[in-house]
Amino acid sequence: MxxxxxxxxxxxxxxxxxxxxxxxxxxxxxxxxFKDPEVRLVKVDVVRAKLLEQHFTLRFRIDNPNNVSLPVRGLEYVVHLNQVKLAEGESDVWFTVPARGHHSFDVPVRTNLWRHLRQIVKALEKPDKPIPYRLQGKVKTGLMFGRSVHMSRNGEIIPGKFIPE
Missing domain, CATH: 1.20.5 (Single alpha-helices involved in coiled-coils or other helix-helix interfaces)
Structure with missing residues (x-):
């Protein structure tokens, strides 16, 4: 005993x-x-664009600079195009970014740009002139002891590259 x-x-x-x-x-x-991962918006695809509703796919890439794999539990984001809110939302897709590696993933987005049509048409009048964009959000990482990594990126797109001839 x-x-x-x-x-x-x-x-x-x-x-x-x-x-x-x-x-x-x-x-x-x-x-x-722990080093914060780098999150980038690498591509915006127009899936369908109608007058009252537009469907896009946002492709993100996460680079993990750490020596351990990084579990990701989701992403909250806001994308502005020339001061117009293009998209806002949340993705709850779970995946793991390998140590010192990267992972790309797509987020489907639905929006209504009707009230901003005048601003968008004006910006598209000069297809070779860059239009600024801003991406803000946070990536939820970890499992039990997760943390949120805030992100903010600014850049430019050339609209002529996206307009079919």
Whole structure:
């Protein structure tokens, strides 16, 4: 009976210390060893454009600079095109970005640009003139001890590249 109690106590302590050491490994994610991933909007595809509703696919790429794989639990985003809100939403797709690797994924978007039509037409009058865009949002990473990585990117697109001849 005494040996059985000792065995259970030793087993319990072993499990406890195993969990503690596992959490210590996770703390490197939460603390200074973790480097934020780089998130980029790499492509916008027009799926269908009607007068009152437009369907786009936004393609994002996440680069993981860390030595461990990075679980991603979702993405919240807002995309502005020339100060006009093009899209806003959330993707709850789960995936893992390999250590020192990257992962690309698509987010379907539905929007109504009717109230901004005048601004958009004016911007498209000069198809060789760049139009500024802004991407803001956050990526939800990790599993139990996740963190949100905020992102903000500015850039330009040349509308002539997207207009069919």
């Amino acid at each position: 005494f040996y059985q109690a000792q065995t259970i106590r030793i087993l319990s302590l072993s499990i406890f210390f195993g969990l503690i050491s596992g959490l210590a490994g996770c703390s490197s994610w939460i603390s200074g060893d």
